[in-house]
Amino acid sequence: MRFPLRAGESRRAGLNGTKKKGGPVCLKRMKRQSFGKDERILKRKEFTAVYDQGRRLSSENFIVLLSPNQSGIRRLGLTVSKKVGMAVRRNRIKRLLREFFRQNKDRLPPGQDMVIIARKDTSSRKYEEVRRELEDLLISCTRDD
Numbered sequence: 001m002r003f004p005l006r007a008g009e010s011r012r013a014g015l016n017g018t019k020k021k022g023g024p025v026c027l028k029r030m031k032r033q034s035f036g037k038d039e040r041i042l043k044r045k046e047f048t049a050v051y052d053q054g055r056r057l058s059s060e061n062f063i064v065l066l067s068p069n070q071s072g073i074r075r076l077g078l079t080v081s082k083k084v085g086m087a088v089r090r091n092r093i094k095r096l097l098r099e100f101f102r103q104n105k106d107r108l109p110p111g112q113d114m115v116i117i118a119r120k121d122t123s124s125r126k127y128e129e130v131r132r133e134l135e136d137l138l139i140s141c142t143r144d145d
Contacts, residue, residue, distance in 0.1 A: 041077030063117040076101045077115040089123035
């Protein structure tokens with residue numbers, strides 16, 4: 001059962017005119033770990049450029065292509081084909097990979113386009129396992145360069 005709203009109230013969380021604690025400091029912290037549009041590889045032309053010119057790194061479940069870019073921003077592109085599984089599984093894999101990038105982008109080299117290709121169904125794996133595999137693959141290899 002829903003109760004009638006008072007004037008100026010909204011059912012959506014945080015929109016009742018109340019300010020959240022922390023103010024701009026919280027926004028800065030959130031912004032730093034966000035995954036904005038400028039950090040995404042979205043266009044086919046950009047993906048093919050990385051496929052053609054990128055350096056390949058591979059592990060049991062992922063292939064990573066790294067290619068320098070002109071913008072100086074770390075960017076991520078994801079490829080999860082239908083061979084991996086149905087949409088729910090593909091979306092979970094993409095969420096895991098985006099989360100890894102979001103939390104570890106400061107440890108990755110700047111000015112790199114990175115495309116991660118999922119080899120097989122890793123949707124049942126926990127984030128910690130995916131993180132460990134990608135850390136071993138990416139962070140140790142980028143230190144060598």
